[in-house]
Amino acid sequence: MPLRYPAFANKQVRQAASNSPPMRQGARGGGVAILQAALIDLGYPMPVSTRKTGIPDGVYGRETKAKVIAFQAKQSLVKDGIAARRTFNRLDAVMMKKTSMPLPKPAPPPPLPTSRDYKIGTTDPTIRPDPGAGAWNSVATTMTARVQKQLILEILPPRSASAALVIGDDAAHHLKHYMDNTERKLTIDLEGMIEEVRTAKMRFHNEVNQAKAFVEQLAVGEHRITSKMAEGARNRKSENGNWFFAIGGYSTWGKGLARVKKDASGRREYELDFEYKFFDRYNWDGGKAAEIFGITITDQFMGEFHRQGLAREYDCVGSIKRKLRWKDGEAIPAQQLLPASKR
Incomplete structure:
Protein backbone atom coordinates (compact mmCIF):
# COMPACT_ATOMS: atom_id res chain seq x y z
CA MET A 1 0.00 0.00 0.00
CA PRO A 2 1.26 3.57 -0.63
CA LEU A 3 2.81 5.37 2.31
CA ARG A 4 0.70 8.18 3.79
CA TYR A 5 3.02 9.89 6.27
CA PRO A 6 4.07 13.16 4.52
CA ALA A 7 7.74 12.89 5.50
CA PHE A 8 7.99 9.53 3.73
CA ALA A 9 7.50 11.24 0.34
CA ASN A 10 11.12 10.42 -0.49
CA LYS A 11 12.32 8.32 -3.42
CA GLN A 12 14.70 6.16 -1.35
CA VAL A 13 12.00 5.53 1.26
CA ARG A 14 9.40 4.64 -1.39
CA GLN A 15 11.83 2.20 -3.00
CA ALA A 16 12.56 0.52 0.32
CA ALA A 17 8.84 0.26 1.07
CA SER A 18 8.40 -1.67 -2.19
CA ASN A 19 11.51 -3.84 -1.60
CA SER A 20 13.37 -2.29 -4.54
CA PRO A 21 15.72 -2.40 -2.70
CA PRO A 22 15.01 -2.49 1.04
CA MET A 23 17.24 -0.49 3.39
CA ARG A 24 19.82 -2.45 5.31
CA GLN A 25 23.10 -1.92 7.11
CA GLY A 26 25.55 -0.09 4.84
CA ALA A 27 22.90 2.05 3.09
CA ARG A 28 23.29 5.83 3.00
CA GLY A 29 21.23 8.83 1.92
CA GLY A 30 18.37 11.15 2.74
CA GLY A 31 15.91 8.27 2.95
CA VAL A 32 18.01 6.62 5.65
CA ALA A 33 18.02 9.93 7.56
CA ILE A 34 14.21 10.03 7.34
CA LEU A 35 14.01 6.46 8.70
CA GLN A 36 16.37 7.37 11.57
CA ALA A 37 14.37 10.52 12.33
CA ALA A 38 11.07 8.63 12.43
CA LEU A 39 12.50 6.09 14.88
CA ILE A 40 13.82 8.94 17.05
CA ASP A 41 10.38 10.57 16.99
CA LEU A 42 8.93 7.27 18.24
CA GLY A 43 11.31 7.11 21.20
CA TYR A 44 14.28 5.17 19.83
CA PRO A 45 17.23 7.52 20.50
CA MET A 46 20.31 7.41 18.24
CA PRO A 47 23.14 9.24 20.04
CA VAL A 48 25.82 7.91 17.68
CA SER A 49 23.99 8.85 14.48
CA THR A 50 23.15 12.36 15.72
CA ARG A 51 26.30 13.28 17.64
CA LYS A 52 27.84 15.54 14.95
CA THR A 53 24.99 17.91 14.06
CA GLY A 54 22.08 16.92 16.26
CA ILE A 55 20.16 15.39 13.37
CA PRO A 56 20.56 11.91 11.82
CA ASP A 57 23.58 11.36 9.59
CA GLY A 58 21.83 9.19 6.99
CA VAL A 59 24.18 6.23 7.58
CA TYR A 60 22.54 2.84 8.18
CA GLY A 61 25.05 1.56 10.73
CA ARG A 62 24.89 -0.82 13.66
CA GLU A 63 22.96 1.64 15.81
CA THR A 64 20.27 2.14 13.15
CA LYS A 65 19.98 -1.60 12.61
CA ALA A 66 19.55 -2.13 16.37
CA LYS A 67 16.77 0.46 16.55
CA VAL A 68 15.00 -1.10 13.55
CA ILE A 69 15.16 -4.47 15.32
CA ALA A 70 13.74 -2.89 18.50
CA PHE A 71 10.87 -1.39 16.50
CA GLN A 72 10.24 -4.69 14.71
CA ALA A 73 10.15 -6.54 18.04
CA LYS A 74 7.59 -4.13 19.49
CA GLN A 75 5.44 -4.47 16.36
CA SER A 76 5.68 -8.30 16.25
CA LEU A 77 7.57 -8.24 12.95
CA VAL A 78 10.49 -10.40 11.84
CA LYS A 79 13.51 -9.02 13.75
CA ASP A 80 16.02 -8.87 10.87
CA GLY A 81 17.07 -5.21 11.14
CA ILE A 82 16.10 -4.60 7.49
CA ALA A 83 13.70 -1.76 6.67
CA ALA A 84 11.54 -3.23 3.92
CA ARG A 85 7.86 -3.29 2.97
CA ARG A 86 6.32 -4.63 6.20
CA THR A 87 8.53 -2.54 8.45
CA PHE A 88 7.84 0.69 6.53
CA ASN A 89 4.10 0.00 6.30
CA ARG A 90 3.93 -0.46 10.08
CA LEU A 91 6.17 2.56 10.68
CA ASP A 92 3.96 4.60 8.34
CA ALA A 93 0.81 3.62 10.27
CA VAL A 94 2.38 4.39 13.66
CA MET A 95 3.69 7.80 12.49
CA MET A 96 0.32 8.73 10.99
CA LYS A 97 -1.43 7.87 14.25
CA LYS A 98 1.13 9.83 16.27
CA THR A 99 1.47 13.02 14.22
CA SER A 100 -1.30 13.34 11.62
CA MET A 101 -3.40 16.47 11.68
CA PRO A 102 -6.27 17.17 9.26
CA LEU A 103 -5.73 20.06 6.88
CA PRO A 104 -8.24 22.89 6.92
CA LYS A 105 -10.57 22.78 3.97
CA PRO A 106 -8.91 24.74 1.15
CA ALA A 107 -10.57 27.96 0.15
CA PRO A 108 -12.18 27.97 -3.30
CA PRO A 109 -10.60 30.10 -6.01
CA PRO A 110 -11.37 33.78 -5.52
CA PRO A 111 -14.55 34.82 -7.34
CA LEU A 112 -14.18 36.71 -10.60
CA PRO A 113 -16.74 39.53 -10.63
CA THR A 114 -18.31 40.33 -14.00
CA SER A 115 -18.04 44.04 -13.31
CA ARG A 116 -16.22 46.39 -11.02
CA ASP A 117 -16.53 50.07 -10.07
Whole structure:
Protein backbone atom coordinates (compact mmCIF):
# COMPACT_ATOMS: atom_id res chain seq x y z
CA MET A 1 0.00 0.00 0.00
CA PRO A 2 1.26 3.57 -0.63
CA LEU A 3 2.81 5.37 2.31
CA ARG A 4 0.70 8.18 3.79
CA TYR A 5 3.02 9.89 6.27
CA PRO A 6 4.07 13.16 4.52
CA ALA A 7 7.74 12.89 5.50
CA PHE A 8 7.99 9.53 3.73
CA ALA A 9 7.50 11.24 0.34
CA ASN A 10 11.12 10.42 -0.49
CA LYS A 11 12.32 8.32 -3.42
CA GLN A 12 14.70 6.16 -1.35
CA VAL A 13 12.00 5.53 1.26
CA ARG A 14 9.40 4.64 -1.39
CA GLN A 15 11.83 2.20 -3.00
CA ALA A 16 12.56 0.52 0.32
CA ALA A 17 8.84 0.26 1.07
CA SER A 18 8.40 -1.67 -2.19
CA ASN A 19 11.51 -3.84 -1.60
CA SER A 20 13.37 -2.29 -4.54
CA PRO A 21 15.72 -2.40 -2.70
CA PRO A 22 15.01 -2.49 1.04
CA MET A 23 17.24 -0.49 3.39
CA ARG A 24 19.82 -2.45 5.31
CA GLN A 25 23.10 -1.92 7.11
CA GLY A 26 25.55 -0.09 4.84
CA ALA A 27 22.90 2.05 3.09
CA ARG A 28 23.29 5.83 3.00
CA GLY A 29 21.23 8.83 1.92
CA GLY A 30 18.37 11.15 2.74
CA GLY A 31 15.91 8.27 2.95
CA VAL A 32 18.01 6.62 5.65
CA ALA A 33 18.02 9.93 7.56
CA ILE A 34 14.21 10.03 7.34
CA LEU A 35 14.01 6.46 8.70
CA GLN A 36 16.37 7.37 11.57
CA ALA A 37 14.37 10.52 12.33
CA ALA A 38 11.07 8.63 12.43
CA LEU A 39 12.50 6.09 14.88
CA ILE A 40 13.82 8.94 17.05
CA ASP A 41 10.38 10.57 16.99
CA LEU A 42 8.93 7.27 18.24
CA GLY A 43 11.31 7.11 21.20
CA TYR A 44 14.28 5.17 19.83
CA PRO A 45 17.23 7.52 20.50
CA MET A 46 20.31 7.41 18.24
CA PRO A 47 23.14 9.24 20.04
CA VAL A 48 25.82 7.91 17.68
CA SER A 49 23.99 8.85 14.48
CA THR A 50 23.15 12.36 15.72
CA ARG A 51 26.30 13.28 17.64
CA LYS A 52 27.84 15.54 14.95
CA THR A 53 24.99 17.91 14.06
CA GLY A 54 22.08 16.92 16.26
CA ILE A 55 20.16 15.39 13.37
CA PRO A 56 20.56 11.91 11.82
CA ASP A 57 23.58 11.36 9.59
CA GLY A 58 21.83 9.19 6.99
CA VAL A 59 24.18 6.23 7.58
CA TYR A 60 22.54 2.84 8.18
CA GLY A 61 25.05 1.56 10.73
CA ARG A 62 24.89 -0.82 13.66
CA GLU A 63 22.96 1.64 15.81
CA THR A 64 20.27 2.14 13.15
CA LYS A 65 19.98 -1.60 12.61
CA ALA A 66 19.55 -2.13 16.37
CA LYS A 67 16.77 0.46 16.55
CA VAL A 68 15.00 -1.10 13.55
CA ILE A 69 15.16 -4.47 15.32
CA ALA A 70 13.74 -2.89 18.50
CA PHE A 71 10.87 -1.39 16.50
CA GLN A 72 10.24 -4.69 14.71
CA ALA A 73 10.15 -6.54 18.04
CA LYS A 74 7.59 -4.13 19.49
CA GLN A 75 5.44 -4.47 16.36
CA SER A 76 5.68 -8.30 16.25
CA LEU A 77 7.57 -8.24 12.95
CA VAL A 78 10.49 -10.40 11.84
CA LYS A 79 13.51 -9.02 13.75
CA ASP A 80 16.02 -8.87 10.87
CA GLY A 81 17.07 -5.21 11.14
CA ILE A 82 16.10 -4.60 7.49
CA ALA A 83 13.70 -1.76 6.67
CA ALA A 84 11.54 -3.23 3.92
CA ARG A 85 7.86 -3.29 2.97
CA ARG A 86 6.32 -4.63 6.20
CA THR A 87 8.53 -2.54 8.45
CA PHE A 88 7.84 0.69 6.53
CA ASN A 89 4.10 0.00 6.30
CA ARG A 90 3.93 -0.46 10.08
CA LEU A 91 6.17 2.56 10.68
CA ASP A 92 3.96 4.60 8.34
CA ALA A 93 0.81 3.62 10.27
CA VAL A 94 2.38 4.39 13.66
CA MET A 95 3.69 7.80 12.49
CA MET A 96 0.32 8.73 10.99
CA LYS A 97 -1.43 7.87 14.25
CA LYS A 98 1.13 9.83 16.27
CA THR A 99 1.47 13.02 14.22
CA SER A 100 -1.30 13.34 11.62
CA MET A 101 -3.40 16.47 11.68
CA PRO A 102 -6.27 17.17 9.26
CA LEU A 103 -5.73 20.06 6.88
CA PRO A 104 -8.24 22.89 6.92
CA LYS A 105 -10.57 22.78 3.97
CA PRO A 106 -8.91 24.74 1.15
CA ALA A 107 -10.57 27.96 0.15
CA PRO A 108 -12.18 27.97 -3.30
CA PRO A 109 -10.60 30.10 -6.01
CA PRO A 110 -11.37 33.78 -5.52
CA PRO A 111 -14.55 34.82 -7.34
CA LEU A 112 -14.18 36.71 -10.60
CA PRO A 113 -16.74 39.53 -10.63
CA THR A 114 -18.31 40.33 -14.00
CA SER A 115 -18.04 44.04 -13.31
CA ARG A 116 -16.22 46.39 -11.02
CA ASP A 117 -16.53 50.07 -10.07
CA TYR A 118 -14.00 52.54 -8.80
CA LYS A 119 -14.46 55.20 -6.16
CA ILE A 120 -13.01 58.59 -5.37
CA GLY A 121 -10.43 58.13 -2.65
CA THR A 122 -7.15 56.46 -1.75
CA THR A 123 -8.10 53.72 0.73
CA ASP A 124 -7.13 50.27 -0.58
CA PRO A 125 -9.82 47.58 -0.52
CA THR A 126 -9.85 45.00 2.28
CA ILE A 127 -8.07 41.73 1.48
CA ARG A 128 -9.10 38.53 3.27
CA PRO A 129 -6.45 35.80 2.85
CA ASP A 130 -7.47 32.15 3.01
CA PRO A 131 -6.78 30.28 6.28
CA GLY A 132 -3.61 28.54 5.11
CA ALA A 133 -2.15 25.59 7.02
CA GLY A 134 -3.21 26.73 10.49
CA ALA A 135 -1.37 28.33 13.39
CA TRP A 136 2.41 28.67 13.16
CA ASN A 137 4.43 26.59 15.66
CA SER A 138 1.23 25.03 17.01
CA VAL A 139 2.41 21.39 17.13
CA ALA A 140 5.55 19.66 18.33
CA THR A 141 8.57 19.71 16.02
CA THR A 142 9.53 16.26 14.75
CA MET A 143 12.95 15.03 13.73
CA THR A 144 11.53 13.82 10.40
CA ALA A 145 10.38 17.33 9.56
CA ARG A 146 13.80 18.76 10.48
CA VAL A 147 15.51 16.28 8.17
CA GLN A 148 13.06 16.96 5.35
CA LYS A 149 13.67 20.69 5.68
CA GLN A 150 17.42 20.14 5.42
CA LEU A 151 16.99 17.98 2.31
CA ILE A 152 14.84 20.67 0.66
CA LEU A 153 17.28 23.46 1.52
CA GLU A 154 20.07 21.49 -0.14
CA ILE A 155 18.29 21.67 -3.52
CA LEU A 156 17.17 25.30 -3.27
CA PRO A 157 19.15 28.36 -4.39
CA PRO A 158 21.79 29.47 -3.57
CA ARG A 159 23.08 25.97 -2.75
CA SER A 160 21.72 24.47 -5.96
CA ALA A 161 19.84 25.44 -9.12
CA SER A 162 17.93 22.14 -9.15
CA ALA A 163 14.57 23.42 -7.90
CA ALA A 164 14.66 26.43 -10.23
CA LEU A 165 15.08 24.09 -13.18
CA VAL A 166 12.23 21.79 -12.12
CA ILE A 167 9.56 24.15 -10.72
CA GLY A 168 10.87 27.53 -11.92
CA ASP A 169 13.05 30.32 -10.58
CA ASP A 170 10.27 32.34 -8.95
CA ALA A 171 8.73 29.23 -7.39
CA ALA A 172 12.12 28.20 -5.96
CA HIS A 173 12.76 31.73 -4.67
CA HIS A 174 9.36 31.90 -2.96
CA LEU A 175 9.81 28.43 -1.46
CA LYS A 176 13.24 29.42 -0.09
CA HIS A 177 11.67 32.54 1.49
CA TYR A 178 9.07 30.26 3.14
CA MET A 179 11.75 27.92 4.48
CA ASP A 180 13.69 30.94 5.87
CA ASN A 181 10.96 31.06 8.54
CA THR A 182 10.91 34.87 8.95
CA GLU A 183 7.39 35.96 7.87
CA ARG A 184 8.97 38.94 6.08
CA LYS A 185 6.95 40.31 3.15
CA LEU A 186 8.21 39.38 -0.29
CA THR A 187 7.90 41.72 -3.27
CA ILE A 188 7.24 39.53 -6.30
CA ASP A 189 8.29 40.09 -9.91
CA LEU A 190 4.85 41.33 -10.93
CA GLU A 191 6.08 42.56 -14.30
CA GLY A 192 7.45 39.10 -15.01
CA MET A 193 4.22 37.36 -14.00
CA ILE A 194 2.14 39.61 -16.25
CA GLU A 195 4.52 38.99 -19.14
CA GLU A 196 4.67 35.21 -18.69
CA VAL A 197 1.09 34.28 -17.73
CA ARG A 198 -1.66 34.97 -20.26
CA THR A 199 -4.49 35.28 -17.74
CA ALA A 200 -2.37 37.54 -15.50
CA LYS A 201 -1.88 39.88 -18.46
CA MET A 202 -5.64 39.77 -19.15
CA ARG A 203 -6.37 40.63 -15.50
CA PHE A 204 -4.04 43.64 -15.72
CA HIS A 205 -5.60 44.87 -18.96
CA ASN A 206 -9.12 44.41 -17.56
CA GLU A 207 -8.20 46.47 -14.51
CA VAL A 208 -6.86 49.25 -16.74
CA ASN A 209 -10.07 49.24 -18.78
CA GLN A 210 -12.21 49.40 -15.63
CA ALA A 211 -10.22 52.40 -14.40
CA LYS A 212 -10.47 54.02 -17.84
CA ALA A 213 -14.26 53.67 -17.91
CA PHE A 214 -14.53 55.29 -14.49
CA VAL A 215 -12.19 58.17 -15.32
CA GLU A 216 -14.23 58.97 -18.44
CA GLN A 217 -17.26 59.64 -16.22
CA LEU A 218 -15.43 62.20 -14.03
CA ALA A 219 -15.77 65.94 -14.20
CA VAL A 220 -12.97 68.13 -15.46
CA GLY A 221 -10.31 68.36 -12.76
CA GLU A 222 -7.99 66.16 -10.72
CA HIS A 223 -9.22 63.07 -8.89
CA ARG A 224 -7.74 60.32 -6.72
CA ILE A 225 -9.35 56.99 -7.60
CA THR A 226 -9.19 53.49 -6.09
CA SER A 227 -10.91 50.18 -6.70
CA LYS A 228 -13.87 49.52 -4.44
CA MET A 229 -12.84 45.89 -4.08
CA ALA A 230 -9.98 43.59 -4.98
CA GLU A 231 -10.51 41.13 -7.79
CA GLY A 232 -9.28 37.55 -7.64
CA ALA A 233 -7.36 35.64 -10.26
CA ARG A 234 -5.33 32.42 -10.42
CA ASN A 235 -2.20 31.19 -12.17
CA ARG A 236 -2.88 27.73 -13.52
CA LYS A 237 -0.30 25.01 -14.01
CA SER A 238 -1.36 24.53 -17.63
CA GLU A 239 -0.35 28.15 -18.35
CA ASN A 240 2.88 28.46 -16.42
CA GLY A 241 4.19 25.95 -13.87
CA ASN A 242 6.63 28.43 -12.36
CA TRP A 243 3.95 30.96 -11.39
CA PHE A 244 1.46 28.23 -10.43
CA PHE A 245 3.85 27.03 -7.72
CA ALA A 246 5.12 30.53 -6.88
CA ILE A 247 1.71 32.17 -6.33
CA GLY A 248 -1.43 30.27 -7.39
CA GLY A 249 -4.46 32.40 -6.48
CA TYR A 250 -4.07 36.11 -5.77
CA SER A 251 -5.87 39.47 -5.49
CA THR A 252 -5.30 42.67 -7.50
CA TRP A 253 -6.74 46.16 -7.65
CA GLY A 254 -5.98 49.54 -9.15
CA LYS A 255 -5.61 53.13 -8.04
CA GLY A 256 -4.20 56.37 -9.34
CA LEU A 257 -4.31 60.08 -9.94
CA ALA A 258 -6.65 61.05 -12.82
CA ARG A 259 -6.67 64.40 -14.61
CA VAL A 260 -9.56 65.29 -16.88
CA LYS A 261 -9.38 68.36 -19.14
CA LYS A 262 -10.54 69.68 -22.53
CA ASP A 263 -8.54 70.73 -25.54
CA ALA A 264 -9.15 73.91 -27.58
CA SER A 265 -11.99 72.24 -29.49
CA GLY A 266 -13.73 71.10 -26.33
CA ARG A 267 -12.74 67.45 -26.71
CA ARG A 268 -12.05 65.72 -23.39
CA GLU A 269 -8.52 64.48 -22.67
CA TYR A 270 -7.50 62.09 -19.91
CA GLU A 271 -4.32 61.42 -17.97
CA LEU A 272 -4.00 58.64 -15.40
CA ASP A 273 -0.96 57.93 -13.25
CA PHE A 274 -2.04 54.34 -12.68
CA GLU A 275 -0.80 51.85 -10.08
CA TYR A 276 -1.66 48.16 -10.30
CA LYS A 277 -1.36 46.44 -6.93
CA PHE A 278 -1.03 42.77 -5.98
CA PHE A 279 -1.46 40.71 -2.79
CA ASP A 280 -1.26 37.02 -1.92
CA ARG A 281 -0.63 35.09 1.27
CA TYR A 282 2.01 32.43 0.58
CA ASN A 283 0.61 29.39 2.32
CA TRP A 284 -0.13 25.71 1.85
CA ASP A 285 -3.81 24.86 2.03
CA GLY A 286 -4.45 22.11 -0.51
CA GLY A 287 -4.23 21.36 -4.23
CA LYS A 288 -0.53 21.34 -5.21
CA ALA A 289 2.16 18.69 -5.58
CA ALA A 290 5.59 18.55 -7.21
CA GLU A 291 8.53 16.16 -7.17
CA ILE A 292 12.02 17.65 -7.01
CA PHE A 293 14.79 15.09 -7.33
CA GLY A 294 13.14 12.39 -5.25
CA ILE A 295 11.35 14.71 -2.78
CA THR A 296 7.59 14.94 -3.27
CA ILE A 297 6.31 18.33 -2.12
CA THR A 298 2.59 18.50 -1.30
CA ASP A 299 0.44 21.04 0.53
CA GLN A 300 0.06 18.78 3.57
CA PHE A 301 3.79 18.08 3.61
CA MET A 302 4.73 21.79 3.33
CA GLY A 303 2.01 22.97 5.70
CA GLU A 304 3.44 20.71 8.38
CA PHE A 305 6.64 22.80 8.40
CA HIS A 306 4.56 25.90 9.24
CA ARG A 307 2.62 24.14 12.00
CA GLN A 308 5.85 22.79 13.49
CA GLY A 309 7.53 26.21 13.44
CA LEU A 310 10.19 25.23 10.85
CA ALA A 311 8.88 27.53 8.09
CA ARG A 312 6.45 30.42 8.04
CA GLU A 313 3.73 31.72 5.79
CA TYR A 314 4.16 35.29 4.59
CA ASP A 315 2.59 38.05 2.51
CA CYS A 316 3.50 38.47 -1.16
CA VAL A 317 3.05 42.01 -2.45
CA GLY A 318 3.64 43.74 -5.74
CA SER A 319 3.03 46.98 -7.61
CA ILE A 320 3.62 48.33 -11.10
CA LYS A 321 2.98 51.83 -12.42
CA ARG A 322 1.99 53.22 -15.82
CA LYS A 323 1.41 56.73 -17.18
CA LEU A 324 -1.68 56.50 -19.37
CA ARG A 325 -2.87 59.17 -21.82
CA TRP A 326 -5.84 59.09 -24.21
CA LYS A 327 -8.63 61.20 -25.68
CA ASP A 328 -12.39 60.85 -25.62
CA GLY A 329 -13.53 58.00 -27.88
CA GLU A 330 -10.02 56.49 -28.16
CA ALA A 331 -8.42 53.40 -26.70
CA ILE A 332 -5.33 53.63 -24.54
CA PRO A 333 -2.31 53.03 -26.83
CA ALA A 334 -1.05 49.47 -26.31
CA GLN A 335 2.53 50.68 -25.96
CA GLN A 336 1.61 52.60 -22.80
CA LEU A 337 0.64 49.33 -21.13
CA LEU A 338 4.15 47.89 -21.53
CA PRO A 339 6.95 48.35 -19.00
CA ALA A 340 9.47 51.06 -19.89
CA SER A 341 12.04 48.44 -20.90
CA LYS A 342 9.69 47.06 -23.59
CA ARG A 343 8.65 50.35 -25.25
